[in-house]
Amino acid sequence: xxxxxxxxxxxxxxxxxxxxxxxxxxxxxxxxxxxxxxxxxxxxxxxxxxxxxxxxxxxxxxxxxxxxxxxxxxxxxxxxxxxxxxxxxxxxxxxxxxxxxxxxxxxxxxxxxxxxxxxxxxxxxxxxxxxxxxxxxxxxxxxxxxxxxxxxxxxxxxxxxxxxxxxxxxxxxxxxxxxxxxxxxxxxxxxxxxxxxxxxxxxxxxxxxxxxxxxxxxxxxxxxxxxxxxxxxxxxxxxxxxxxxxxxxxxxxxxxxxxxxxxxxxxxxxxxxxxxxxxxxxxxxxxxxxxxxxxxxxxxxxxxxxxxxxxxxxxxxxxxxxxxxxxxxxxxxxxxxxxxxxxxxxxxxxxxxxxxxxxxxxxxxxxxxxxxxxxxxxxxxxxxxxxxxxxxxxxxxxxxxxxxxxxxxxxxxxxxxxxxxxx
Amino acid sequence: xxxxxxxxxxxxxxxxxxxxxxxxxxxxxxxxxxxxxxxxxxxxxxxxxxxxxxxxxxxxxxxxxxxxxxxxxxxxxxxxxxxxxxxxxxxxxxxxxxxxxxxxxxxxxxxxxxxxxxxxxxxxxxxxxxxxxxxxxxxxxxxxxxxxxxxxxxxxxxxxxxxxxxxxxxxxxxxxxxxxxxxxxxxxxxxxxxxxxxxxxxxxxxxxxxxxxxxxxxxxxxxxxxxxxxxxxxxxxxxxxxxxxxxxxxxxxxxxxxxxxxxxxxxxxxxxxxxxxxxxxxxxxxxxxxxxxxxxxxxxxxxxxxxxxxxxxxxxxxxxxxxxxxxxxxxxxxxxxxxxxxxx
Numbered sequence: 001x002x003x004x005x006x007x008x009x010x011x012x013x014x015x016x017x018x019x020x021x022x023x024x025x026x027x028x029x030x031x032x033x034x035x036x037x038x039x040x041x042x043x044x045x046x047x048x049x050x051x052x053x054x055x056x057x058x059x060x061x062x063x064x065x066x067x068x069x070x071x072x073x074x075x076x077x078x079x080x081x082x083x084x085x086x087x088x089x090x091x092x093x094x095x096x097x098x099x100x101x102x103x104x105x106x107x108x109x110x111x112x113x114x115x116x117x118x119x120x121x122x123x124x125x126x127x128x129x130x131x132x133x134x135x136x137x138x139x140x141x142x143x144x145x146x147x148x149x150x151x152x153x154x155x156x157x158x159x160x161x162x163x164x165x166x167x168x169x170x171x172x173x174x175x176x177x178x179x180x181x182x183x184x185x186x187x188x189x190x191x192x193x194x195x196x197x198x199x200x201x202x203x204x205x206x207x208x209x210x211x212x213x214x215x216x217x218x219x220x221x222x223x224x225x226x227x228x229x230x231x232x233x234x235x236x237x238x239x240x241x242x243x244x245x246x247x248x249x250x251x252x253x254x255x256x257x258x259x260x261x262x263x264x265x266x267x268x269x270x271x272x273x274x275x276x277x278x279x280x281x282x283x284x285x286x287x288x289x290x291x292x293x294x295x296x297x298x299x300x301x302x303x304x305x306x307x308x309x310x311x312x313x314x315x316x317x318x319x320x321x322x323x324x325x326x327x328x329x330x331x332x333x334x335x336x337x338x339x340x341x342x343x344x345x346x347x348x349x350x351x352x353x354x355x356x357x358x359x360x361x362x363x364x365x366x367x368x369x370x371x372x373x374x375x376x377x378x379x380x381x382x383x384x385x386x387x388x389x390x391x392x393x394x395x396x397x398x399x400x401x402x403x404x405x406x407x408x409x410x411x412x413x414x415x416x417x418x419x420x421x422x423x
Numbered sequence: 424x425x426x427x428x429x430x431x432x433x434x435x436x437x438x439x440x441x442x443x444x445x446x447x448x449x450x451x452x453x454x455x456x457x458x459x460x461x462x463x464x465x466x467x468x469x470x471x472x473x474x475x476x477x478x479x480x481x482x483x484x485x486x487x488x489x490x491x492x493x494x495x496x497x498x499x500x501x502x503x504x505x506x507x508x509x510x511x512x513x514x515x516x517x518x519x520x521x522x523x524x525x526x527x528x529x530x531x532x533x534x535x536x537x538x539x540x541x542x543x544x545x546x547x548x549x550x551x552x553x554x555x556x557x558x559x560x561x562x563x564x565x566x567x568x569x570x571x572x573x574x575x576x577x578x579x580x581x582x583x584x585x586x587x588x589x590x591x592x593x594x595x596x597x598x599x600x601x602x603x604x605x606x607x608x609x610x611x612x613x614x615x616x617x618x619x620x621x622x623x624x625x626x627x628x629x630x631x632x633x634x635x636x637x638x639x640x641x642x643x644x645x646x647x648x649x650x651x652x653x654x655x656x657x658x659x660x661x662x663x664x665x666x667x668x669x670x671x672x673x674x675x676x677x678x679x680x681x682x683x684x685x686x687x688x689x690x691x692x693x694x695x696x697x698x699x700x701x702x703x704x705x706x707x708x709x710x711x712x713x714x715x716x717x718x719x720x721x722x723x724x725x726x727x728x729x730x731x732x733x734x735x736x737x738x739x740x741x742x743x744x745x746x747x748x749x750x751x752x753x754x755x756x757x758x759x760x761x762x763x764x765x766x767x
Contacts, residue, residue, distance in 0.1 A: 022757065022761060025757075025758045026758035028758075028760050029758040029759045078758075081756070083755060086658075087754065090754075091752070093752075094711050095766055096766065097712060099704070099706060100658070100712075103656045103708075109654055120766050122764055122766070123757065123764055124762055125761060126759065
């Protein structure tokens with residue numbers, strides 16, 4: 001027979017154990033989401049420390065301290081929901097339908113109920129949410145600890161200026177060394193490059209700085225290519241002069257080439273311009289050998305310039321005036337082969353003053369300020385047919401009082417309204 | 424204010440004797456009304472709690488027979504009043520009558536049928552509100568005031584009223600104040616075929632069952648005193664308080680649609696009925712199960728729903744069921760990581 005003391009002990013032990021279980025569950029209900037927030041913060045810290053190659057030992061200690069603090073705070077906050085043994089006893093007797101006999105027995109009113117070996121559990125765990133929080137915490141921390149860290153991510157630590165700027169500087173150095181282009185224009189481009197290079201290293205790799213460097217590189221390359229094209233044109237005119245008896249056509253082409261060179265974004269060296277024949281008389285003043293030598297020098301200079309432009313990967317497809325296209329002239333981005341002269345589908349030499357169709361793709365090869373071609377002409381106006389300016393809303397004929405006035409010229413707004421009406 | 428002295432809980436011998444007496448009473452009532460064991464248990468509990476009972480059911484279900492059988496079984500005086508629309512308050516409480524005496528004429532109070540241990544108010548909702556109100560003082564204070572004089576009613580005094588839920592014409596629904604004075608409102612349900620067969624075999628139309636007194640008046644008075652000594656644990660009192668409070672509008676999810684919740688008198692009624700049920704089951708204390716068993720009958724007629732809830736088909740019985748499901752016995756809710764296990 002079981003003694004009353006042992007039955008009492010049995011139920012009190014059960015009640016105390018249940019109270020502990022409930023209190024742990026109340027603490028866990030708060031601690032699980034709290035651990036997630038702590039883990040989130042420390043995951044960021046761990047990852048940042050790993051990227052900075054710093055030691056994690058202190059961070060681990062801080063994490064342990066933070067978790068301990070969070071656990072204490074959760075216990076403090078959950079304490080109002082904690083059960084004592086008497087409250088747990090009420091839960092047991094209500095769940096087991098003991099007719100409040102445990103409470104009455106504790107008050108000494110009735111005997112303690114018989115202790116069964118294994119009374120059914122009065123509560124069951126609902127750990128899905130808590131387990132989710134804890135699992136998410138572990139996953140976050142694991143990710144922060146084991147995820148690979150990109151060493152060169154961001155490019156902030158890259159040494160030196162951006163590649164585009166370096167290429168621009170090398171192009172400008174080459175232009176200076178060649179002494180073909182106007183020194184002042186080259187200096188202007190160099191000043192812009194220096195301005196970009198003066199920026200702090202972390203700003204040089206910002207989006208806007210990279211874009212500016214690219215733009216400057218392209219502009220320099222295109223300008224050099226344009227200058228090369230002008231020199232080629234002049235060389236072509238000089239070679240043509242040797243084959244023409246009167247040299248008139250060659251003189252015209254030479255004049256057009258010189259005009260294009262002067263008006264280009266990167267004009268040639270002033271001494272070079274001064275040495276070139278300015279007109280038909282100067283052209284005739286040179287011997288055939290001198291013209292050929294001069295053309296050869298210009299072609300060499302143009303080749304060198306194309307090499308400079310091609311080194312930047314731009315201007316490689318700029319064709320020569322002979323219509324056969326020219327090579328890129330070397331350099332890593334210079335490309336190989338030739339480019340067609342024509343911007344249209346069928347190649348044709350439009351000649352001075354003639355219109356030539358440009359495809360949309362062709363326009364990309366020209367920089368702002370490049371002159372594609374010039375023509376001379378005058379307005380062809382027939383004074384007999386000129387009616388002079390006519391204002392909208394003019395009446396067909398003057399009217400005296402009471403007569404209808406017909407308006408035969410409408411303002412654009414009126415015309416639009418009438419159009420809409422008859423639509 | 425000093426707390427009320429705690430009465431000595433009933434001893435084991437007293438409980439055994441009370442259980443035997445109540446078993447006899449219940450057994451006798453079961454010979455009067457077949458197949459309504461739960462109703463009989465509630466009626467006995469209600470009477471033990473000194474409460475007035477309102478029985479609602481269709482005609483012919485044995486409501487009146489049960490009340491008369493109870494009166495006979497307890498050896499108490501019982502009067503029956505058939506409530507009608509023209510019934511006057513004086514017809515129940517009594518009237519002062521001018522009487523010729525040797526010393527001259529004087530008014531003598533002629534006692535009405537209310538002066539009995541058990542007043543059977545048959546079809547109480549057929550009387551006018553004025554007549555119904557005449558019962559208010561009698562039910563609450565167990566006395567009658569007429570002609571400036573106050574007359575104490577016999578002890579014990581119970582009003583056992585019946586009403587028919589289907590006839591609406593010519594009826595006056597009991598006002599809330601009157602309803603609140605009834606400890607229980609009990610629904611009398613129709614009988615299944617096997618019970619009907621027992622009735623047909625054991626009864627004859629027009630012949631009333633003979634019921635002998637099984638619990639003497641003194642014994643019954645002793646039982647009433649014993650009920651008051653049944654211990655109400657603080658945890659159960661707390662449960663009653665939370666249950667009644669939760670019936671107030673907005674106090675719980677279960678009270679959605681409630682316009683007026685249960686009154687403090689409902690809490691007292693729950694405690695008293697719980698004590699009576701505890702004694703009926705031979706316990707010196709009230710249990711959570713006692714409170715839950717009587718909660719439907721105690722709270723159902725004390726909760727008033729709003730119109731929208733009624734249109735939505737909500738019932739007070741449904742609200743009480745939700746309250747019982749929502750309010751746990753323990754004062755604190757379980758944390759979200761635990762749930763109460765379902766124990767069959």
